[in-house]
Amino acid sequence: MSDTGVAGNPDQSGNAAPEQNWSYHPDGTRVLNIAGILRSRAGATPDAPAILQGADTTTYGELDARSSQVGRALIADGVAPGDRVAYVGVNAPSFLEVLYGAAKIGAIATALNNRLAPTELDGILRDARPAVLVQGVGEPAVRPDAHPWLRRVVTSDDYIGWMGPHPAADPGFEAAPHDPAVVFYTSGTTGLPKGIMLTGDNMSQALAVLHHDAGFDSTSVAMAPIPFFHISGFGIAVVATLNGSALLLETETEPHALVELLVGRRVSHAAVVPTLVQRMVDVPAASTADWSSLKYLIYGSAPMPLPVIQRATAIFGCRFLSSYGLTESNGGVTILRPEDHFPEAGREQQLRSVGRVMSGVELVVVDPVTLQRVPVGVKGEVLIRGGHVMLGYWDNPAATAAAITPDGWLRTGDGGSFDDQGYLYLHDRLKDMIVSGGENVFPAEVESALTAHPAVAEIAVIGIASPTWGESPYAIVVRRPGHLLREQELIDFARERLAHFKCPVGVEFVASLPRNASGKLLKNRLREQYRG
Structure with a gap:
């Protein structure tokens, strides 16, 4: 695209002082990488609470030490700079320990969605090819021999025994600002997973508004109900x-x-x-x-x-x-x-x-x-x-x-x-995406999965209003002639193949789907019809 465009819609950007476009450590130096964020904070306020969970409190000094132990455990497993280290599980202190521990050795932390179906997670593991996979509490078993690049799978039961014996000495790696620091996975409209590479420089700029303008300080208590595998929770x-x-x-x-x-x-x-x-x-x-x-x-x-x-x-x-x-x-x-x-x-x-x-x-x-x-x-x-x-x-x-x-x-x-x-x-x-409870759902992926049912001739998935989730997927289906298919049967079929947040909350069976003269499906008409 040319940098000169139609009059009336110039580049839109904020006008804060340039230094406000970046995040800074307690000593006033600019954030360059993820490991430096914890190193500097632990140096400034080691005894301040970093994580609150139930009756447990983890201080910044403790988080720093435990992440260094994780880094040492990763080195012992042969993890090198640039290797991926994946974590799958609910929000927990171990996620942050693995994130910062990987950063301290130059590995790329890879945050995986624990709500995905096993086949979906398997596809992402094959794309990311992590050297080590760390699992949170209650995650299903993953066989290392099914993924030849995996050197180790660390379950929640193994976690303390894996990292605990190692010294809490910081491995000391300093990532360059433009090195990949973390990878988040998002589904494309075709359902194929894509890993989004973010750098230390990205983080320094993206966090600037919350860092400078949202009143976070050492007296603040932040509640993060959003999973850390989402960029907003992270x-x-x-x-x-x-x-x-x-x-x-x-x-x-x-x-x-x-x-x-x-x-x-x-x-x-x-x-x-x-x-x-x-x-x-x-x-x-x-x-x-x-x-x-x-x-x-x-x-x-x-x-x-x-x-x-x-x-x-x-x-x-x-x-x-x-x-x-x-x-x-x-x-x-x-x-x-x-x-x-x-x-x-x-x-x-x-x-x-x-x-x-x-x-x-x-x-x-x-x-x-x-x-x-x-x-x-x-x-x-x-x-x-x-x-x-x-x-x-x-x-x-x-x-x-x-x-x-x-x-x-x-x-x-x-x-x-x-x-x-x-x-x-x-x-x-423009991408036809549904946002359900903060999760991105692509209708094409759901439609592709449900079309595999032998009784489905045609299907259109749209988002309908939900008082709880904002939007939920809803399927409009044309049955194949001579086939019987009930709503719950198709929903159960979906849940065997897709994460539950992607599955339709309801199904309506129709004789035909609306199309224009050239045969294009008129989803806008369906959205209007089912708007509640």
């Missing part, structure tokens, strides 16, 4: 370390219990979904609880209605932050700041936006065919450029070339438009 965990905050590894999904947890644990920063906030303000105990510790509620994936913001502000007394981004952009590239949540009269629509572009990021909206910029108010594809953008897809140069233009623009596949104040609005997803 980001909260790492910025907590960077700023010396305590990370609470407890969460609740039921509103009454969540209110008790937030108040009882004196949480200062919590990541939530808007539907849960709406349910929390309806809890009678919330209006009389002591919310003096709560500073910020951080949300994404859906807008927060103004009446909910007003009620939540009156009850909780906190501020709100929202953003938009992708794993490929290391999380947020726009931000809807606290002051944006109380728009001037006539500007209420900005609450449906994802905010303005963060400092240090370039973001444009273009015609998806010509890649020429479109005027303000016109829908197009969102493109992103700058230090937040991934290094590329792991071992997949073709996918990298398709996603990033020769002059560095990341094609998001998301439809959007700017207003005249620089607020970005997202429209139809």
